[in-house]
Amino acid sequence: xxxxxxxxxxxxxxxxxxxxRVLNNRPGVxxxxxxxxxxxxxALGYVRDVAAANxxxxxxxxxxxxxxxxxxxxxxxxxxxxxxxxxRSAIERTAITVLSVPAFDPAALAAxxxxxxxxxxxxxxxxxxxAPEVVTAVDALREAGIAVVTLVSDLPGxxxxxxxxxxxxxxxxxAGTLMGRFLGGREGPVAIVAGSMLVRDHRDRLDGxxxxxxxxxxxxxxxxxxxxxxxxxEVERLVANLLADHPGLAGIYSLGAGNRGxxxxxxxxxxxxxxxxxxxxxxxxxxxxxxxxTIDALLNQDAGHEVRSAIRVLKARADGLQVIAxxxxxxxxxxxxxxxxxxxx
Amino acid sequence: xxxxxxxxxxxxxxxxxxxxRVLNNRPGVxxxxxxxxxxxxxALGYVRDVAAANxxxxxxxxxxxxxxxxxxxxxxxxxxxxxxxxxRSAIERTAITVLSVPAFDPAALAAxxxxxxxxxxxxxxxxxxxAPEVVTAVDALREAGIAVVTLVSDLPGxxxxxxxxxxxxxxxxxAGTLMGRFLGGREGPVAIVAGSMLVRDHRDRLDGxxxxxxxxxxxxxxxxxxxxxxxxxEVERLVANLLADHPGLAGIYSLGAGNRGxxxxxxxxxxxxxxxxxxxxxxxxxxxxxxxxTIDALLNQDAGHEVRSAIRVLKARADGLQVIAxxxxxxxxxxxxxxxxxxxx
DNA sequence: AGATTCTTGATTTACGTACATCAAAAATTC
DNA sequence: GAATTTTTGATGTACGTAAATCAAGAATCT
Numbered sequence: 133x134x135x136x137x138x139x140x141x142x143x144x145x146x147x148x149x150x151x152x153r154v155l156n157n158r159p160g161v162x163x164x165x166x167x168x169x170x171x172x173x174x175a176l177g178y179v180r181d182v183a184a185a186n187x188x189x190x191x192x193x194x195x196x197x198x199x200x201x202x203x204x205x206x207x208x209x210x211x212x213x214x215x216x217x218x219x220r221s222a223i224e225r226t227a228i229t230v231l232s233v234p235a236f237d238p239a240a241l242a243a244x245x246x247x248x249x250x251x252x253x254x255x256x257x258x259x260x261x262x263a264p265e266v267v268t269a270v271d272a273l274r275e276a277g278i279a280v281v282t283l284v285s286d287l288p289g290x291x292x293x294x295x296x297x298x299x300x301x302x303x304x305x306x307a308g309t310l311m312g313r314f315l316g317g318r319e320g321p322v323a324i325v326a327g328s329m330l331v332r333d334h335r336d337r338l339d340g341x342x343x344x345x346x347x348x349x350x351x352x353x354x355x356x357x358x359x360x361x362x363x364x365x366e367v368e369r370l371v372a373n374l375l376a377d378h379p380g381l382a383g384i385y386s387l388g389a390g391n392r393g394x395x396x397x398x399x400x401x402x403x404x405x406x407x408x409x410x411x412x413x414x415x416x417x418x419x420x421x422x423x424x425x426t427i428d429a430l431l432n433q434d435a436g437h438e439v440r441s442a443i444r445v446l447k448a449r450a451d452g453l454q455v456i457a458x459x460x461x462x463x464x465x466x467x468x469x470x471x472x473x474x475x476x477x
Numbered sequence: 478x479x480x481x482x483x484x485x486x487x488x489x490x491x492x493x494x495x496x497x498r499v500l501n502n503r504p505g506v507x508x509x510x511x512x513x514x515x516x517x518x519x520a521l522g523y524v525r526d527v528a529a530a531n532x533x534x535x536x537x538x539x540x541x542x543x544x545x546x547x548x549x550x551x552x553x554x555x556x557x558x559x560x561x562x563x564x565r566s567a568i569e570r571t572a573i574t575v576l577s578v579p580a581f582d583p584a585a586l587a588a589x590x591x592x593x594x595x596x597x598x599x600x601x602x603x604x605x606x607x608a609p610e611v612v613t614a615v616d617a618l619r620e621a622g623i624a625v626v627t628l629v630s631d632l633p634g635x636x637x638x639x640x641x642x643x644x645x646x647x648x649x650x651x652a653g654t655l656m657g658r659f660l661g662g663r664e665g666p667v668a669i670v671a672g673s674m675l676v677r678d679h680r681d682r683l684d685g686x687x688x689x690x691x692x693x694x695x696x697x698x699x700x701x702x703x704x705x706x707x708x709x710x711e712v713e714r715l716v717a718n719l720l721a722d723h724p725g726l727a728g729i730y731s732l733g734a735g736n737r738g739x740x741x742x743x744x745x746x747x748x749x750x751x752x753x754x755x756x757x758x759x760x761x762x763x764x765x766x767x768x769x770x771t772i773d774a775l776l777n778q779d780a781g782h783e784v785r786s787a788i789r790v791l792k793a794r795a796d797g798l799q800v801i802a803x804x805x806x807x808x809x810x811x812x813x814x815x816x817x818x819x820x821x822x
Numbered sequence: 823a824g825a826t827t828c829t830t831g832a833t834t835t836a837c838g839t840a841c842a843t844c845a846a847a848a849a850t851t852c
Numbered sequence: 853g854a855a856t857t858t859t860t861g862a863t864g865t866a867c868g869t870a871a872a873t874c875a876a877g878a879a880t881c882t
Contacts, residue, residue: 134567136867136868136869137868137869138868146830146831147830147831147832148831148832148833149830149831149832149833149871150829150830150831152869152870152871153829153830155869155870156869156870156871158871159828159829160828160829160830161829161830162828162829162830162878162879165829165830177567179567179568180868180869181532181568181867181868181869182528182568183528183529183531183532183868183869184528184532184837184867184868184869184870185868185869185870186528186837186869187526187528187529187532187836187837187838187839187867187868187869187870188836188837188868188869188870188871189837189869189870189871190836190837190838190870222479222522222524223524223526223527299816302815302816303816305815305816306813306815306816308815309813309814309815310813313658313659313661314658314661316658316659316661316662317661340815344815458818461818461819463810463818464816465808465810466811466813466816468651468654468655468811469654470647470650470651470653470654470685470689471644471647471648471650471651471809471811473803473806473808474806481837481838481839482838482839483838491860491861492860492861492862493861493862493863494841494860494861494862494863495859495860495861497839497840497841498859498860500839500840501839501840501841503841504858504859505858505859505860506859506860507848507849507858507859507860510859510860525838525839526837526838526839527839528838528839529837529838529839529840529867530838530839530840531839531867532837532838532839532840532866532867532868532869533838533839533840533841533866533867534839534840534841534867535840535866535867535868
């Protein structure tokens, strides 16, 4: 049987109340006594029964999630995952409020962060935009004692507690190596389509891709980046233009969202088999394109993992506990047509 | 505030005891009354507080894990993860016993399964060998009311409850596509090194690899499979022979364990850069080889995920609950040198 | 030494559920 | 309609921790 607080009290020769004071950092315990209790805890290998503790505290965690609006499937999927987390609120003792803001609009995001502060939550999760006013708003939250986790896109200049997302530099590098090796010495320029250079994750992916391409396919020409703002219609227009302007186009790296447009433009051109295409995020559209051969490789971040990780970290921070960094690292998933999960995720 | 059993009793106009009888399927409730209570549960959206329930039950789950002995890093890593789960026993209310058996020995495995039955656990997790006597032993466990989960390697002919491992056919296909595309039309035969055709996972990987190679690099010659029994020393000997016998060797697919030997032989030959190598399982050795370029791509199954998933499934089965299949699907991870996790896992 | 502050003990209630017991009420059988 | 069985109610204890209260003891200061 695992030891309880009673066992500690007996072992240390103190009362239950004193054990409680030590365990919960309450004042009124002499250093000597505290040591005695801590030695008993150590000796018995006591671990607090979290379930019982939560039951006794009947604690709930009010959190705010700030997500961008927009038509792209990835962000909508993220919203779905947050909704799923909301549905688990009762059982997880969370109370989640969702705020929607226009995409790629730093001022609107900063305003939403202010609004979140007014709700006095225990923590905030936000898809960040890398802009000074956003940094200021995040730091204000932190100073108000509210935990902040950036989601999907990071804000390195701020005092945010944690980033729940993938290493986008590594993701870009991975895409670059795959592209370089899949091209295998083939000639022709490679195009890059981004969402916006305003968000950190897209900038990082671009840097990583360029570096890895330079290593795995030295001398290969990269066209200058075009920005599609994660909007399928805009992406379709841009890619159609690229295909028209560069008859010898060898590859396309789509590092943002809006893959529906990318796929439509490629398939309209009839050149989907000769253009090596690497894209991000597994959606029903990109999944179908991978199976049909229009897309050659897909990098993915699991939105569900990210949301659940963000909540775990926010909870831990709210309780003043450490998180195990390694456990909260979000993996970059690579999908070829052969290893797609069965359910369209 | 979320509703409790008291709220249901009030809503349904019955006593607490009756609600308890309904919730826990105890006898002595009329159909009409049962309906009334169930309607109240529905109306209030009651969800049982699992933490409180477990606390009240002070339930523990005795489980047995059966793992193969042997010198290869993957299985040792699996054992470490099981040990880690054992360390969490107190907090997870499990009591885990580990049985070690000689690798690739169906008779010994069947005997261990018999022994496990004698321990009368709630569930058994086993790295299976695809043999009739093992099927018989697993089925005997199931008939004794003990849940069985196969781990890493499956046993499709048996009545096991669940398989906690990757889709090895898909893993083999993925390796085949990567190999085919990385070779990019280069000539020369491709060698395949397996552990043993006795275990299901190796057979599946081989089938998948052959099929995908035929598609992505049609007409490429595959040498016949050699078996290294997941033993580094034996694998080293075999690979050295392969390299000597085939000066034009273009690629090696190592679908089992014992990568230390593979790497040693490749590097001793000095041909590690010209031979495209795809292997399985991320270990400190394979990680270093991926970074140095000796290995070109690595497929991985996260042993920690598999062990934790196996425990979740066993618990659910012991409680007679459903598992969400999608949630327990173990992903095939693909690592290139660019997306390696920071910690040597 | 006496007053004051700090430290500790003893005890109680609460969290939400599980489970057992005994008595009372209702339904069923003869 | 009495006897029997089935169903329901009332109540209490337990799980392990949190948190509060009040009294008693020890240490510190003057």
